[in-house]
Amino acid sequence: MPELPDVEGFRKVLDSCARDRRIQQVEVYDTGVLHGVSEGRLRRELEGRRFTGAERHGKWLLAPTGGPTVMLHFGMTGQLLCCRPGDERHAHDRVAFTVGSDRQLRYRDQRKLKGLWLADDAELARTLDAQGPDAAAVGREDFDSRIRRRRGSLKSALTDQSVIAGVGNLLADEILWHARLHPARRAGGLTDGERCRLHDDMRTVLRSSVRAECVPPRESWLTGHRDDPHGMCPRCGTELNRGRTAGRSTVWCPRCQPEPA
Known part of the structure; x- marks a missing residue:
């Protein structure tokens, strides 16, 4: 069950695999993990942009793009992996972001209890305002x-x-x-x-x-x-x-x- 330490590991994956790399293609294999955003809008909003950062608050992983922010929550069984575009697709791969020419960031989740959101600044602020302080940083x-x-x-x-x-x-x-x-x-x-x-x-x-x-x-x-x-x-x-x-x-x-x- 991903908790703060696991999500911090996924943050490192995002940072090392995709940060500052152009999002060439967004592939959605299962729309059941998308929340408040359609497959078409996810592609339109993200393709051509770059992941400009990798941030975490509690169990949320935040991937800003210079426009909307991709918010990921891993529920009970979610993972984030760095693969190559030609690697065999896993049965539980739900969304893939091809970044640059040789890397693919994959959201994999067996149970699909959470997933991905696409948030503007106001939506991001509302989500984080409902959270307490991060457990690793609270004084x-x-x-x-x-x-x-x-x-x-x-x-x-x-x-x-x-x-x-x-x-x-x-x-x-x-x-x-x-x-x-x-x-x-x-x-x-x-x-x-x-x-x-x-x-x-x-x-x-x-x-x-x-x-x-x-x-x-x-x-x-x-x-x-x-x-x-x-x-x-x-x-x-x-x-x-x-x-x-x-x-x-x-x-x-x-x-x-x-x-x-």
Whole structure:
């Protein structure tokens, strides 16, 4: 499931593969991933332009062109790949941008839960205004204020993109495990020290994950054991608990992350 670290990896793909290269051709293999734009308009607006940048905010990847901005969201299974125009088409390739004479940027997505938007400046601003600050950049005071105001669970607060942008299910569980906080704890009930620890551990997890371009399944991390049928906490050896918090599948250590009283 692409989250902030994965999308940062896709940003690097866009930057290295297509930045400042002329968009020679746009091919749409499946219009089901286009939102608010037709196949014809996508071609008319983009062919002949250049991708002038590669930006990310939370789970959104932004590709400005000097005109409209291509906004990509990867849902559960989306990917961005740099290929050659002659490479065999994958069954889940949905849109391809041929850039220059020898490269092709492909949006690939099995489940098609999200996709591509074409946004002018006003539409781009509306989308980003609905997002919280990027999780990799949010400062301590802003984070503290946003978490303190929440009435729901910590898991819900961390995965709400209007509160903090970029954290999904895997990251939230990993961050809370590092911070020794139960996912069902009430966000507004944390002490100052707990909020400080949560912010510090979020930044630590994100730095390592961005370098790996995913939430790495390390033996010393929760993610390295969450898919084991009888996974054990890598910190204390207790068998991990599994359940649902805020409507999401959740994994935690009952010893390191005690339930709220």
